[in-house]
Amino acid sequence: MAKRRIGVLTGGGDAPGLNAALRAVVKTAILRYGWTVVGFLDGYEGAILGRVCELGLDDVRGLLVRGGTILGASNRANPFWFQHPDLGDTEPRDHSATLIATLERFALDALVVIGGEGSLTIAHRLHQLGVPIVGIPKTIDNDVRGTAQTIGFDTAVTTATDAIDRLHTTAESHHRVMLVELMGRDAGWIALHAGVSGGADVILIPELPFTLERVAAVVHRRRERGRHFTIVAVAEGARPSGGEAVFERTGPLPYQRKYGGIAIALQQQLAQLVPTEVRAVVLGHLQRGGSPTPADRALATALGAAAVDALAQDEQGIMVAVRAHPTGQVTWGIVRVPLAEVARGPRLVPLDHPLLLAARNIGISFGQADEG
Structure with missing residues (x-):
């Protein structure tokens, strides 16, 4: 069934290009599909506590060049281990059911999570509980499994x-x-x-x-x-x-x-x-900090639009990502990767990565005892 009302949040630490991705989600949802978009403030914390704002075209005007995230981010909020006095908590506990109830209260058909490896692993767990969800990879660390590059890295x-x-x-x-x-x-x-x-x-x-x-x-x-x-x-x-x-x-x-x-x-x-x-x-x-580079603006726009397209095609439990050529070069092929793949752990630098090998060839040391 076609989605008509979607939520979006920016989880984890901030990264340049978050606002550009948010802009692309909102504009694609409204201009191409005629949907309503609701933003959760401060990441998963807002989704648990029901802190929301409706996002229209005027709300995302000028965001392409703006760093940070207008929705706010809370990299400490994990709905499976969360504590807040407004919820009567005296210690952290599982609030995933609280989050799901919030989605139902605002009549949301799906959720878009723009986040890093931790936030997208949480998204996978929420999808396992039945939440229709699509992820967008952002982190300056570039350590999200399943994509060649993340928003903010460049x-x-x-x-x-x-x-x-x-x-x-x-x-x-x-x-x-x-x-x-x-x-x-x-x-x-x-x-x-x-x-x-x-x-x-x-x-x-x-x-x-x-x-x-x-x-x-x-x-x-x-x-x-x-x-x-x-x-x-x-x-x-x-x-x-x-x-x-x-x-x-x-x-x-x-x-x-x-x-x-x-x-x-x-x-x-x-x-x-x-x-x-x-x-x-x-x-x-x-x-x-600061304004995202042109490469990050373009990547964020492409992935934000692709996430909404995935929902329009009734895809869920996936992350939109970009391909990598065997040489390590990023190409613009957009792919859909299961969130289960992302949840396997961070993507580290492979020891046969072309740039690492090139660095050694030109004499850069990696502090290894066996270097000549």
């Missing part, structure tokens, strides 16, 4: 690359080792792409545990060649061989770990092994 890489470009000049001028900490959680996509694009000398990613001695050896080798500075791109989830990443526990899965601090730790440790001054820079949420 902007984050562009921001990170610009930062590395700027740090090159001060590192070279002052003969420093610059450690640049980049986001990505358990995946090294941002560090890999920004490190290669920014000309980093060392890239440390979670998929390849590193040895500090090897990083120090790169610094020494560059000094011997007259290069008195070194740029190290460090993924926040990078870890030493035989050790752990730097994080703090913040709650139940999927948001149990808050990464950050690896560059500061490495600054202190590496300074004991090299004669060069070592400085750490943590970009943090700068990678999430």
